[in-house]
Amino acid sequence: MSGATLITSARLYGQDPADLLLRGGQIAAVGDDLRSQAAEQLDEDVTVIDAEGLIALPGMVDLHTHLREPGREDAETVETGTRAAARGGFTAVHAMANSAPVADTAGVVEQVHRLGLESGWSEVYPVGAVTVGLGGERLAELGAMAESSAAVRMFSDDGHCVDNALLMRRAMEYVKSFGGFIAQHAQEPTLTAEAQMNEGEVSATLGLPGWPAVAEEAIIARDVLLAQHTGARLHICHVSTAGSVGIIRWAKDRGVAVTAEVTPHHLMLTDELVTSYNPVYKVNPPLRTRVDVDALRQGLAEGVIDVIGTDHAPHPTQAKECEWAQAAMGMTGLETALPVVAHAMISTGLMDWRRFSEVTSTEPARIYGHQHQGRPLQAGEPANLILVDPQAAGPIRPESHASKGRNSPFAGLELPGRVRYTFLAGHPTLAEGELATSLTGRAA
Amino acid sequence: MRHLLSTADLTRTQALRILDTAEEMTGVSAREVKKLPTLRGRTVVNLFFEDSTRTRVSFEAAAKRLSADVVNFSAKGSSVSKGESLKDTVQTLDAMGADAIVIRHGSSGAPAQLAASDWSEAAVVNAGDGTHEHPTQALLDALTLRRDWHAAHYGEASSPRGTDLTGMRVLIVGDVLHSRVARSNIWLLTTLGATVSLVAPGTLLPVGVESWPVTVHYSFDQALAAGPDAVIMLRVQAERMGGSFFPNAAEYARRWGLTEERLAVVNQLRLAETEAPALILHPGPMNRGVEISAAAADSAQSRITEQVTNGVSVRMAVLHLLLTGSRGHHDDDRSSL
Numbered sequence: 001m002s003g004a005t006l007i008t009s010a011r012l013y014g015q016d017p018a019d020l021l022l023r024g025g026q027i028a029a030v031g032d033d034l035r036s037q038a039a040e041q042l043d044e045d046v047t048v049i050d051a052e053g054l055i056a057l058p059g060m061v062d063l064h065t066h067l068r069e070p071g072r073e074d075a076e077t078v079e080t081g082t083r084a085a086a087r088g089g090f091t092a093v094h095a096m097a098n099s100a101p102v103a104d105t106a107g108v109v110e111q112v113h114r115l116g117l118e119s120g121w122s123e124v125y126p127v128g129a130v131t132v133g134l135g136g137e138r139l140a141e142l143g144a145m146a147e148s149s150a151a152v153r154m155f156s157d158d159g160h161c162v163d164n165a166l167l168m169r170r171a172m173e174y175v176k177s178f179g180g181f182i183a184q185h186a187q188e189p190t191l192t193a194e195a196q197m198n199e200g201e202v203s204a205t206l207g208l209p210g211w212p213a214v215a216e217e218a219i220i221a222r223d224v225l226l227a228q229h230t231g232a233r234l235h236i237c238h239v240s241t242a243g244s245v246g247i248i249r250w251a252k253d254r255g256v257a258v259t260a261e262v263t264p265h266h267l268m269l270t271d272e273l274v275t276s277y278n279p280v281y282k283v284n285p286p287l288r289t290r291v292d293v294d295a296l297r298q299g300l301a302e303g304v305i306d307v308i309g310t311d312h313a314p315h316p317t318q319a320k321e322c323e324w325a326q327a328a329m330g331m332t333g334l335e336t337a338l339p340v341v342a343h344a345m346i347s348t349g350l351m352d353w354r355r356f357s358e359v360t361s362t363e364p365a366r367i368y369g370h371q372h373q374g375r376p377l378q379a380g381e382p383a384n385l386i387l388v389d390p391q392a393a394g395p396i397r398p399e400s401h402a403s404k405g406r407n408s409p410f411a412g413l414e415l416p417g418r419v420r421y422t423f424l425a426g427h428p429t430l431a432e433g434e435l436a437t438s439l440t441g442r443a444a
Numbered sequence: 445m446r447h448l449l450s451t452a453d454l455t456r457t458q459a460l461r462i463l464d465t466a467e468e469m470t471g472v473s474a475r476e477v478k479k480l481p482t483l484r485g486r487t488v489v490n491l492f493f494e495d496s497t498r499t500r501v502s503f504e505a506a507a508k509r510l511s512a513d514v515v516n517f518s519a520k521g522s523s524v525s526k527g528e529s530l531k532d533t534v535q536t537l538d539a540m541g542a543d544a545i546v547i548r549h550g551s552s553g554a555p556a557q558l559a560a561s562d563w564s565e566a567a568v569v570n571a572g573d574g575t576h577e578h579p580t581q582a583l584l585d586a587l588t589l590r591r592d593w594h595a596a597h598y599g600e601a602s603s604p605r606g607t608d609l610t611g612m613r614v615l616i617v618g619d620v621l622h623s624r625v626a627r628s629n630i631w632l633l634t635t636l637g638a639t640v641s642l643v644a645p646g647t648l649l650p651v652g653v654e655s656w657p658v659t660v661h662y663s664f665d666q667a668l669a670a671g672p673d674a675v676i677m678l679r680v681q682a683e684r685m686g687g688s689f690f691p692n693a694a695e696y697a698r699r700w701g702l703t704e705e706r707l708a709v710v711n712q713l714r715l716a717e718t719e720a721p722a723l724i725l726h727p728g729p730m731n732r733g734v735e736i737s738a739a740a741a742d743s744a745q746s747r748i749t750e751q752v753t754n755g756v757s758v759r760m761a762v763l764h765l766l767l768t769g770s771r772g773h774h775d776d777d778r779s780s781l
Binding site: 196199200201202203204205206207208209210212276277278318321322323324325326 | 452529530531549550551552553554556557560573574575576577624627650651652653655656
């Protein structure tokens with residue numbers, strides 16, 4: 001193993017420059033001019049990275065990732081998905097349960113967890129299904145998944161809504177006892193039976209069955225009341241409407257233990273894009289209107305929405321190269337999250353890089369309960385951090401992504417900011433913008 | 445333009461060019477030898493993913509009257525039913541040298557996707573896509589309306605060529621939510637200067653209709669009291685009946701059907717200030733006794749059989765303009781309409 005890494009003149013959280021010394025998987029020191037100290041005090045090899053102009057941030061944590069393995073290895077694997085995570089600046093990802101078989105038993109979550117450990121590009125935390133087979137009828141073995149070596153704390157039927165109110169209540173109460181929480185995919189199924197896109201002016205003209213905002217908002221309203229009633233924690237996945245932001249604000253004002261997530265794409269794209277009928281824009285929840293985008297941005301800036309979750313959803317080409325109604329829902333997101341959020345939130349002046357680090361790292365880690373992710377850039381903390389070039393620009397090129405998925409709605413767009421280095425436990429998985437080696441010694 | 449995908453894309457000039465060409469084509473269809481040599485050696489593929497014998501036969505007759513070779517490709521019983529993708533099907537047809545692809549598809553947007561893709565160089569004609577649009581149906585409706593509207597004002601002997609529908613008031617009745625005919629008509633008739641109103645149960649109007657250039661009624665009787673010049677009745681699909689859109693066919697017929705009682709009201713209507721009677725249209729196939737009574741369908745005001753005849757003329761015009769504007773399979777984007 002290499003010795004220490006000295007990062008010089010990185011702007012911590014986009015603010016004042018400082019040097020960072022990484023050693024033994026930790027941030028050993030933060031300060032001015034550590035170079036001279038290092039030269040005097042260290043006799044081991046020190047790799048020096050000149051980070052002049054780069055911003056140092058805590059490693060990003062994604063609560064919402066689809067790694068597709070087991071079952072859909074043609075779309076993504078834990079290996080390729082975590083390479084994408086490293087390129088995107090994520091040091092931890094949470095793998096949603098809609099694999100095949102579904103992650104609804106200890107066996108499946110342990111498999112995913114083990115695959116993550118073996119890959120070593122990013123930490124992988126499996127999310128357990130709430131109900132057996134995502135069927136919405138019977139609770140999955142939540143306790144067994146919590147006690148497994150994967151130590152699952154987050155449970156979600158993502159892709160499906162736990163629409164049965166009693167089952168949702170019981171799930172929330174059940175996982176409370178071991179510090180777990182339910183992440184709800186809010187979508188009232190009877191209101192969205194054949195839905196293809198946001199219901200509104202655009203769907204009316206395009207003749208595509210509409211997906212009303214109320215289908216999301218009705219479930220969120222119900223669930224925050226359930227959370228209040230049971231005293232349990234609730235997390236809302238991929239909030240997409242202005243009305244949802246309003247309901248969550250109301251719930252937080254009343255002290256409900258609810259947290260909320262927004263995707264990068266819902267912070268930027270609108271349903272006007274669907275006029276092309278290009279299925280790359282087909283996603284669940286659907287792209288909404290400009291009014292919704294503005295409300296989501298405001299909600300994230302104010303803290304009504306707590307975290308960015310990518311909902312990274314890779315699909316093979318043929319699943320998108322077909323008629324809109326037949327196309328799969330979802331977009332890739334790990335490798336574009338930082339530039340998209342920088343474009344939507346930082347370039348617009350709605351947030352600074354410190355707030356960015358909260359919504360992409362501190363808060364998601366706190367929601368899950370991680371002790372070693374989402375930590376501040378201070379001496380003695382785990383060395384999970386990234387270096388970002390905020391000036392880097394150029395078009396997004398999905399064909400260059402490490403994900404197997406090419407279904408990026410941002411292809412060709414000029415977006416600011418690129419991750420140059422990703423350090424996982426002090427080890428550079430990404431160096432100078434290229435995948436280096438994983439923590440387990442794998443090369444890309 | 446290279447393709448006909450949506451009437452929303454058509455300018456007034458382009459729409460009139462199609463209608464005027466269709467008038468000329470009507471002359472051809474009235475001759476003993478109903479044939480022009482203009483598309484000799486060109487291949488028109490009718491690519492039908494949905495059953496629609498009426499529309500397919502109309503396009504086939506149109507292409508044949510222009511001397512084109514016609515290939516009918518029905519998804520049923522073909523490789524499509526074995527799981528072949530739209531892309532592969534289209535690339536196969538393209539490799540066989542299709543100059544125009546007339547596509548009917550159950551998915552909204554399939555023709556637009558085909559036109560935007562690099563799967564084929566052929567001109568794409570939308571023959572009805574999902575609940576999106578059916579542009580040639582709207583064009584044949586406009587041709588039908590224009591002929592009567594012009595004759596009422598200027599006499600039968602005068603040619604309607606070059607004229608539009610300025611001042612005409614058209615009422616569209618029924619399942620607007622699921623109707624590609626309604627959408628195409630709203631854009632086209634408005635472009636041609638007509639004023640469009642809709643009447644439907646609230647369940648069969650799309651959210652967002654308030655942004656359309658139309659007046660919305662819920663009561664057919666109130667809408668008729670406003671004195672429209674033409675009434676376009678939409679077909680009610682069997683699968684909507686007995687569902688949650690409206691209680692049953694009988695209640696639909698009572699409230700939104702062109703019953704004999706309402707026919708008596710329509711009988712009193714005239715085309716603007718003229719003596720000519722108001723018009724009744726239906727895109728077919730009809731559910732007699734549901735959205736339209738037999739008496740209304742067979743009345744003197746009905747233009748339903750003329751619509752079928754005009755359909756061939758309009759489709760001849762569209763194929764002629766799309767395929768004679770640009771020569772050859774790989775020509776550039778030269779405006780032809």
